[in-house]
Amino acid sequence: MVKSADERLQLDDGSAIQQIATDQIKPNPYQPRKTFDDDKLDDLSRSIQQHGILQPIVLRTTITGYHIVVGERRFRAAKRAELTQVPAIVKSLSDEDMMELAIIENLQREDLNVIEEAESYRKLMDDLQLTQQQVAQRLSKSRPYIANMLRLLHLPSTVMRMIQQGELSGAHGRTLLALKSTAEITKLAKRAHREAWSVRYLEQYISDNKSPRENHKQQDTNTKPKFIKQQERQLKEQYGTNVAITTKKNKGQITFEFTSEAEFKRLVQQLNDKYKN
Template sequence: MARGLGKGLGRGLDALFQENSQDEVIEDLNVSELRPNPYQPRLEFDEAALSELSESIKMHGVLQPIVVRKTIKGYDIVVGERRFRASKLAGKHKIPAIVKELSDQQMMELAIIENLQREDLNPLEEAKSYETLMNHLKLTQAEAADRLGKSRSYIANLLRLLNLPQEIKTMINQKEISGGHGRTLLSLKNDEEMIEVAHKVIKEEMSVRALEMYIKERNEEGATSEKKETKEKQKPKFLVKHEEKLKQHLGTKVEISKSRKKGKIAIEFTSEEEFNRLINLLENVGE
């Protein structure tokens, strides 16, 4: 079933639940018996949006049932956590629900898919969802892009945000800077420099375009202030070219070095999940 779910990612949740839909029964479940999906990748729920939905539920009720899985302790929410939270705010004691028999694996996939189909995910939540889904289903960036109806470059650029320092990730989550700012900051040399410039972006309310220009000028000034390396010590152009290709393909920092007799390719990862994603990509090269 899990692989079947993976093949249908681009079709939407309705298509995923179409199987056995004739036998589905909508039940009114006690809100107190429900608990959020333990595999929910979403980090933030907009309080204003929840309040607005809560007011709508007070007037019209819950128009679309949530989907749950029965457990020993009650029910896990598979799809519809926003409706559940808004119903609690509205003081509702019961909520319409469809009870499904699903594995932990299916619950994780459906939680990710539901969130990816929403338009108000922040860039890091979306990136994390892509990473989790790719690792979980062992998909390459190209395969994930094809199944989700996205371009590979779009997914690759979002995944790069996961390499940002935690301080900058917090800035993005708090909407102090955008995902576009985050991707641009990745062109700087190290975490300390990224954080320094990120604070400047907030203080001066810089647009992404203004940040791009600032970093370009900063890099140019830094280059002219340093002594030029001799041609023998400069990195060959073909290595730079392949280094950039690997960076784009893997969505992380890559360093290629070469001596007279041997060379080395260093691929950076910041977590076990990131490591597994990179291993998956490398194992699928050429397939």
């Protein structure tokens, strides 16, 4: 089970609570949350004005001052309350620690939107050169869960914004990825939002409006042996993308689908890692 941010920071180094000037503190560059609810910040600010900051924020020393490791909401609310100092514990942490702790803190509060969550996983993978499996292990998630979240980053930017703003769900987004055209995805996403489609209705609409070629491919899939379908599912879960296995006489082909150069490089890296192991 993943430890809380506070548990991860309980290092026996005798750290004491200090009063640190707010103008010396900067946000965590690895903070996954891009948006903060103004109403909730105002509520927290009023509470801080009345009761003070009950739990110190955690900082890391930098050349120009301090970076927030845990407690950015408290810090932002404190500035709204016009505090010139905040109670803080200063820790010696690596960039890797900062990144993981920022993500863990936000995931535990469950207030990241799914796009921010997916971007957090991608940043961990890119900056720390981690595989999906390694990210899953570090954050106590399943690898298929990480893979499915990352797939949302293949959506057009317009649709990702719709999900961030709560106009569509992450499940809507994953369903729309069945379409190949960016224009199709965007058009149908706007219609699904405008007409308040459920995920199930969207799935049915896409299924009913497949091209003859796609329907033929679906029929081919339905006639595949059970063990082939099972292998396709396992590979899809393992590599986080659609996988097709075709066989003819004594020959066969395994096809991995990718929709961007970044995804192609990720697949190659995973395949190379698997070969090395």
